[in-house]
Amino acid sequence: MEVMENLKTRVFKFGDNSADGNSSMKNLLGGKGANLAEMSAIGIPVPPGFTITTEVCTEYNLLGEEATINLLKDEVEQAIENIESLMGSKYGDEENPLLISVRSGARVSMPGMMDTVLNLGLNDRSVIGLAYKTKNDRFAWDSYRRFIQMYGSVVLGMKPESKEDIDPFEEIMEHLKEKRRIQLDTEFTVQDLKDLVYDFKDAVKKRTGHDFPTNPWDQLWGAVIAVFNSWNGDRALYYRKMHGYPADWGTAVNVQAMVYGNMGDNSGTGVCFTRDAGTGENQFNGEYLINAQGEDVVAGVRTPQQITKTGSKRWAELAQVEEHNRIANYPSLEELMPEIYKELDGYQKKLELHYRNMQDMEFTIQEGKLWILQTRNGKRTGAAMVKIAIDLYKERLITDKEALLLMEPNKLDELLHPVFDLKALKKAHSIAQGLPASPGAATGQLVFFADEADKFKYTILARIETSPEDLEGMHIAKGILTARGGMTSHAAVVARGMGKCCISGAGALKIDYKNRTMTVDGKEYHEGDWISLNGSTGHIIEGKVATVEPELSGEFAELMDISDRYATMEVRTNADTPKDAKIARSFGAQGIGLTRTEHMFFEVDRIKAMREMILADTVKGRKRALAELLPMQRSDFEGIFEAMHDLPVTIRLLDPPLHEFVPHQLETQKVLADDMHISLQAVKNKVAELEEFNPMLGHRGCRLGNTYPEITEMQTRAIIEAALNLKAKDIVAKPEIMIPLVGAYNEYVEQERIIRETADKVFNERNDKIEFLVGTMIEIPRAALMADVIAERAEFFSFGTNDLTQMTFGYSRDDANKFLPIYLAKGILKQDPFEVLDQEGVGQLVEMGTKKGRQTKPNLKVGICGEHGGEPSSVEYCYRVGMDYVSCSPFRVPIARLSSAQAAIKNAS
């Protein structure tokens, strides 16, 4: 065992155009590590280093710090030696020190969710060696103060103490800036930087009770362990929960030779994208800063400059910077360092071609030499996702199937959100303009703290800048607004990833956290004030702006066309009204999988007749009330059939317990009593009589139709008459009548008999006929078990996975909020089974039901009509089970169509 453990490779080296790993090893090396290896191997200049595998993170969680370090020690020391020989310097040396970074990196990119420390290896002595070696005192001391700051915050826990407080190191810096009457970090003198180092270390000692670690190996192990710990930090936990990433993936640790963007005016650092992450436009873009390091660009402390000249001009127009000012103070990299730009442009093209996907890259220029520090498939908005994939396909970089597989179906949702009404927008008062960081329209009430994003129903989160701690609040807010930071700032990148409307770098805003105000041109806006954001133009607008439905054309339509080339499983919709049916049809729905008839009864003019029916004591009384409901139901069905002409429409007979329809308040009870000419007491008695201990398992579904057959009769008559009425107008209706909540064969048989007899009666009366099907929902476990028997008569099955999940788990959906969130937080359940179909458990019933049903009736039509029908992983599952269709809410139809196509492609081989 011992021996085996030690034979395992835990450290993978890269650098100097070679690597132990490659990009296919993301699970083991993390995305960042795998791509660093790949880039090194294909000749991109990457500073040498090594990756400690994600498996070690899991080992660390089991074994703890000491044992993990012992397991790693030999390999890490060897790998450091390798860097030393490539860089010609020595880790921990006082005269010729090698400095390194320790970077996190899980198998999927989680930007800013975990920790990274730069400039390890510095202490009071090596800083002097570094200054001497580089002949650059300023650089050496600037690196040292950054190191203490980062290490202090990440490894030693030097964080702000409350949300109104600023970072303890920032506070010291602000203090010194005030004293020295300067504004920028770059204005500090060497002596200032030395003072900062002294004060920083002092602050560390005061707060932690320990001296700042001077031994470079202590620094290294401290940082490695801190990176492992950050996998279980609050930010990472939240992000993992949001995306459903399991805890046992772990993070890798990348240790890499430092390269310096802060060595003066021929150095710098930046971030770039091979295409526009907001719109998808095929335009290389990004931001950089001269004489800066690492996170400076993303943190939005200084105003970053654009990489390309095109981008720079666009930016200047938005920021209202005159051309001469732009050239003097904010030139693009293309203009300032044309050689470096050319080289970078070459790498971005090479990397996009190599990965056949839009790349998001980090680079650093050290004294005129370009280094690439990271590449990954870039996060993008839903609109950009569609455009980029379709463009790559048209550019013949990828096939149509690959284009489909590049899409995350859920992100299509963003394209279906409302946009500002152009007319309303013309009248709107724009108070300022920032950068259009993430397109979209948002209206909400101002809040200034991420943890208060739920203070109002719709909020706009306004911050000076955002940080990874703000993630949850950013998710809740309708839109995000920052005063600082560029198109690659934290706020911008995260918002695009979420598909959330965002305006960044609106320099005209003065945000005051203490007073919770935002001031623009002397006018003050307070918490709770309504603000609108146009993320596509960067306009910040006072008050609310009306919205309209978006237009879906261009690339979206092409995407849907390609989907239909491959999707074999159909997509229907759940729709209760002609309006919903029309919307769904415009999104490509191929029929209705579920029409719930009860919703029709809740409307004002109908609920009265419905209540009379329920309160009636005799069959005769019930029939009289039902006769009033008949024409209303018939016209509802006519509307739906017409909207869905030529396509199948599944109608479910009355399903909910009757007590949902009766009045529970004294006032309404009185009105009902008067209307019906009965006593209040009689109404009260009836309401009490309908009360159930467990309505979910009570008198509902086909149990209603089996005890009150006249309800089934009326509904069948309404359906058949509606279809015949349309036939007379040459409109083809294809009803599929669905009996809910069947558990026993005879429950089905009894209802079916009534349906067929009623239909025949109507056919006779009209002397005309239509085709229709009768089938059932499979939503009680027993129905799945008895599916072979039920299929003797049923012509179709539709899995009602909401109830099926509820009854299989024994969780009442209406009460699950008391324990499900805790179960998810504790990891007792990995996913909410009401959102994502539980394939292992509930899935067994779905598979068995389908198989048994088709044993009896090989051409049995099978579909799903629960909430799961629009959830991508569940749709893929339904495909594998062999369903004919999934049915989902209208706005999820495009998502389901894409998911269905993806399922067919993925499962073809």
Ligand code: ADP
């Ligand atoms: P994240 O995953 O949050 O982006 P990174 O590990 O990429 O964190 O590092 C944070 C910043 O530090 C990035 O801007 C990165 O480019 C920079 N950085 C990391 N390692 C080095 C290095 N060896 N030399 C120079 N800059 C580095």
Ligand code: MG
């Ligand atoms: Mg990074």
Ligand code: MG
């Ligand atoms: Mg049900």
